[in-house]
Amino acid sequence: MAELTIENLDKHFGAIRAVDDINLTVADGEFVTLLGPSGCGKSTTLGAIAGLEQPTGGRITVGKTVYFDGARGIFLAPEARNCGLVFQSYALWPHMTVHDNVVFPLTLRQVSRSERKRRVEEALALVEMERFQARYPHELSGGQQQRVALARTLVYRPEILLLDEPLSNLDAKLRDRARTWLAELRTRLGLTTIYVTHDQVEALALSDRIVVMNGGRIAQIGTPQEIYQKPADGFVADFIGTTNFLAGEVAEAPGAGGETTVTLPGGQRIAIATERRPVKGDKVTLAFRPEQMRVVPEGPAEPGGSVIRARVTSHAYVGGRWQIGLDLGGSPLRIETSEATSAAELSLWLPVAGGILFPGQTHAKSL
Known part of the structure; x- marks a missing residue:
């Protein structure tokens, strides 16, 4: 295991x-996920x-x-890097058994027969x-193939593990x-790992830290809780989880x-507590998670929040919960509730603490 350091990394394809x-440092034994939409640069970073x-x-x-130093002209060949890479497609040899697929990297490295046997048994037990040693890839389920691909990578004991959307x-x-x-396995291994995915649930469930990427750059780095609860901008808030955006104008500056x-x-x-210091008249965007918004009876606002009215546009049953679509002056909202409704309008309670205020209104129509 080892610490990974990336400094001022660039990759251009023409313009x-x-x-x-x-710029990113991954500590020894840390599990870091590169997360973002297609084309954000996460797989290119992993490939680098x-x-x-x-x-x-x-x-x-x-x-x-x-591994690489552009200023000094250093580029270490892939086979000279002690990296373990698991591809999205698994890339198992179809004509080889599970055993032969897993032992193949050790054969190339001319590891002794007795040591190969011990390591293959160890790697297959780990996953x-x-x-299933005698089976061929076509005789395995997708999940089993994924485990074999991981065993084939772990068998030669890489310093760093690279996973390119292995569950997609x-x-x-x-x-x-x-x-x-995989979450249980990473706890047992303690191996420095870079995981690439566009699936936010995977990122939140598996990671020590998440690197959210957008347009080839890092939008935010933080723990899953930090990324979800305190997104750095509207892009991160919109990409991680479901977010309701409300366009607005500052009526009273922070008191x-x-x-x-x-x-x-x-x-x-509505009133919102924010670390930002907007001034009266500023155009802003408010972001609230659906779980922060509650349907309440008409009447005075409960302490610690504000009540707004919104028009119901849709509702769908999703198994134990109802997803309700609403419209507030052109801003779409979505909430979840355990109660079905036939009302044309609903009153929603929004907490003073918990929502996030962003400058401008560039994210208000992103849903």
């Missing part, structure tokens, strides 16, 4: 900056670490080994696939089980208690 000045992509500039080191080819239920299994009063479309007002 396109696929990776733009990435593995040596499958030659960066335009910057520096990558693992421990004391320099709970000992009973599994169906929803199998992906959920595989995620639980002694730090609360800002915002006027929403149609003249309704």
Whole structure:
């Protein structure tokens, strides 16, 4: 295991900056996820670490080994980097048994026969696939193939593990089980790991830290709780989980208690506690998670929050919960509730603490 350091990493394809000045340190034994939409640069960054992509500039080191240094003209070949890479497609040899797939990296490294036998048994036991050594890939489920691919990577004991969307080819239920299994495995291994995904649930469930990427750059780095509860901007708030955005204008600047009063479309007002210091008249966007908004009876606002009225546009039963779509002056909202409703309008309680205020109104129509 070793610490990974990425400094000022760039990768250009002509005029396109696929990776733009990435700086990241991953501690020894840390599990870090690169998360973002397609085209954000996460897989290109992973490829640069593995040596499958030659960066335009910057520096990558693992421990004391320099993988890449643009200024010094250093580019270590992929086979010279002690990285373990699990592809999205698993890339198992179809004509080889499970045993032969897993032993293959050790054969290439000319490991002794007795040591190969011991390591293969150890790796297959780690992924709970000992009973399937004689089977071929086509005789395995998708989840089993994923485990074999991981065993084949772990068998030669890499310094750093790179996982490129390894669960994306599994169906929803199998992906959920595989995620639980992978979380247990990472705890046992304690291996420095970079995980690439566009699935926010995977990122939140597995990671020590999440690196949210957008347009080739890092939008935010933080723990799952920090990323979810305190997104740095509207993009992160919109990409991680479900967020309701409300366009508004500052009616009263923060007072002694730090609360800002915002006027929403149609003249309704809410109060929100924010670290930002907007001034009266500023155009802003408020962000609330659906779980922060509660349906309440008409009447005075409960302490610690404000009440707004919104028009019901849709409702759908999703198993034990109802998803309600609403409209507030052109801003779409979505909430979940245990109670069905036939009302044309609903009163919603929004907490003073918990919502986030962003400057401008560029994110108000992102849903």
